[in-house]
Amino acid sequence: MKLGEPTLDQLRMFIAVADHGSFGGAAKASGRAVSAVSYAIAQLEAALALTLFDREGSRRPVLTAAGEGLLAEARRVADGADALLAKARSLHAGQEPSLTLVIDVMVPGDVTAHVLGEFRRFFPTCALTLRIEGLGAVAACVIGGDADLAIGGPVIGDDPALERQAVGEIDLIPVAAPSHPLARAGVLPGESRGHLQLVLTDRSPLTEGREFSVLSPLTWRLGDLGAKHSLLKEGLGWGNMPRAMVAGDLASGALVELDLPEKPGAHYRLSALWRRDMRLGPAASWLVDAFRDGLAACRDALR
Structure with a gap:
């Protein structure tokens, strides 16, 4: 039939x-x-x-x-x-059929989750590919053409291949377990150099060999911020962490903020990055605005 x-x-x-x-x-x-x-x-x-x-x-x-x-x-x-x-x-209408986004590991996970949830609701037909990278690897993805848009930190500087738009900042603070020797009051200048510092390593050749807020010659270099977080809570060293990521640990006493004379904490400024030979479409432009709003709300909540 x-x-x-x-x-x-x-x-x-x-x-x-x-x-x-x-x-x-x-x-x-x-x-x-x-x-x-x-x-x-x-x-x-x-x-x-x-x-x-x-x-x-x-x-x-x-x-x-x-x-x-x-x-x-x-x-x-x-x-x-x-x-x-x-x-x-x-x-x-000019909307991108697909978009590859790379996000700095320092961006609070709650902010990323909320923004991407809203993105899927507003742009259901845009196929989004997501990557999470650290330090210079974020910008490297955009420069190399592996990503259309990045939300990244300041470590690359003003690369001539990139367009940059500020979207906010997060606080990096030195922390350690409460049992760590640096957790006590009255730490002397230079004393932090005698203790193991846990450092997020940069896997990008763009910034290979550069140091970011490293005080101690004794370091463990980690490619994963979650692993660094776990080792800090175990008391295996000290290091800088995004305040939003350790807020619960500070409240519970699992970690303490260190009062070091060198004040190694910093404002980690975040920017939207894209190639100068590209134009942002509606979906990418929406992401830039959404991350700016999300980071501002997160910062206000931590004050």
Whole structure:
């Protein structure tokens, strides 16, 4: 038996009748005449050589077993068509079909999660690829063409290949476990150099060999901020951490903020970075504004 090919309109009418429970309800919802809905269903049933609704007597149409089996497939086809049309409209409006975003590991996770959740709601047709990197590796992704947009720190400086727009800053503070020798009051100048410092290492060749707030010659260099956090809580060293990331530990006493004479903490300024030969589209521009708002709200909450 050779089957016909259903049209998208016929599938939509099939879904509408199933959802509204009647030909009249489907007609009203779709702005069509009842006769047009009935004709579309009849044509679909002819194309598939199947009865989709039981219409005996004056009862409301009831899905047959065949209709039940095909309804989910019809929804998938209609949803796929809707997604295609939505993406086409977005392209006509100038929205990016896809976007690769790289975020500095220092950006508070709650801020990133909230922004990206809202992004998926506002830009459902933009395929987002996310990377989390540290220090110079953030800018390196953009310069190398591996990312369209970055939210990164100040370690790269004013690279001529990059456009930069400030979006906020976070506080980096020196912390250690309460049992650490540097956690006591009255630490002398230079005393921190005698204790192991846990340092986030830079895996980017752009800033290879550069030191950032490193006081001690005794260092463990880590490529993961979460690992550094865990080692600090175990009392294995001291180091700078984003205040937002350790706020709960400071409140519970798992970590303490160190009062060191050298004051190694810093304001870690964050910027949106993109290549100067590129223009930001609507989705990327929205991300820049959303991270600025999110970082400001986070900073206000910690005051």
